[in-house]
Amino acid sequence: MKFFIDTANLDHIREANDLGILDGVTTNPSLMAKEGIKGQENILKHYVDICNIVDGDVSAEVIATDFEGMIKEGEALAELHPQIVVKIPMIKDGIKAIRYLTDKGIKTNCTLVFSAGQAILAAKAGATYVSPFIGRLDDISFDGVELIEQIVNIYNLHGFPTEVLAASIRNSMHIIKCAEAGADVVTCPLEPIMGLLSHPLTDSGLAKFLADHNK
Numbered sequence: 001m002k003f004f005i006d007t008a009n010l011d012h013i014r015e016a017n018d019l020g021i022l023d024g025v026t027t028n029p030s031l032m033a034k035e036g037i038k039g040q041e042n043i044l045k046h047y048v049d050i051c052n053i054v055d056g057d058v059s060a061e062v063i064a065t066d067f068e069g070m071i072k073e074g075e076a077l078a079e080l081h082p083q084i085v086v087k088i089p090m091i092k093d094g095i096k097a098i099r100y101l102t103d104k105g106i107k108t109n110c111t112l113v114f115s116a117g118q119a120i121l122a123a124k125a126g127a128t129y130v131s132p133f134i135g136r137l138d139d140i141s142f143d144g145v146e147l148i149e150q151i152v153n154i155y156n157l158h159g160f161p162t163e164v165l166a167a168s169i170r171n172s173m174h175i176i177k178c179a180e181a182g183a184d185v186v187t188c189p190l191e192p193i194m195g196l197l198s199h200p201l202t203d204s205g206l207a208k209f210l211a212d213h214n215k
Contacts, residue, residue: 002056006167008035008046012190013053019193023209024056026109026131026167026187028087029063044080045201051081059109061087062097069114070097078106085109089116095125102126111164119151123160129185134178135168146166152182170183172196191209 002023005016008031016022027050037046040208047060058081062073074086074097085107088094098108102125109129110122122130132151134144165198166178166205169188172195179187 001183002163002185003193004059004165004185004190005193006169007142008032008037008050009190010053012042012048013050016190016193017054019210020058021193022054023185024058024083024187025050025054026087027166028061028111028113040062044077047077047084048081049102054083056083057085057107057128058083059085061111062089065089065091065093067093067096067100070094071100074101074106074108074119075104087111087131088127090122098122098125099104102128108127111167114147115149116154119162119164120154123162124154127162127190129163129165131165131167131187133168134174135170136164136168137168144179145174145213146182148183156182175179184213 003021004024004026006011006026006105013025013104032043037043038069062070064070064073070088070096077084086101087095087109090110090112098110101108107128110127111131113119113130113132119130124206132147137144148166163184165185165187166183167187169186169192172192175186175192
């Protein structure tokens, strides 16, 4: 399973990359704004800065919601760097845009996916990644991890090459559950990744080893 970090914070990206476990980055305009990155020129430069830190795919999101606009933005984003994956929303024109960009050899990430039916359409259109938002499903009392299992099963049955990228990860347990469900990728902020390191028995065991050594 690949680990992507969902952020526009360069320090967090470097920290995850220094761990040696980072496979890519996902980001969006909201995350850019959170880091104070404003203006189209600065946003595009920031995408390139991220690509220069990591070796893997970097998802960059379009703003347009019409076919022509998404194509124009998607092609411009793809030209920024070979690692860029164009992030397209799960809407009718988005599916058309995914098909178009895929035929042009441009990688895509179909985002805001909340059902197996949407995931099937994204895979049929040729999306490189499909991003089910499991945390947001949990928020409305649906089981987000169950959706991951369902999509993984469908893709395996029909041989779809689209990778299941579990998004809207809220905690470390989400990561573990998505791994059990067969997700190809998880993307989340730095905190849930770092949370995987922690266990009270590890802390107490290390403290005992050090105390014994000092004796």
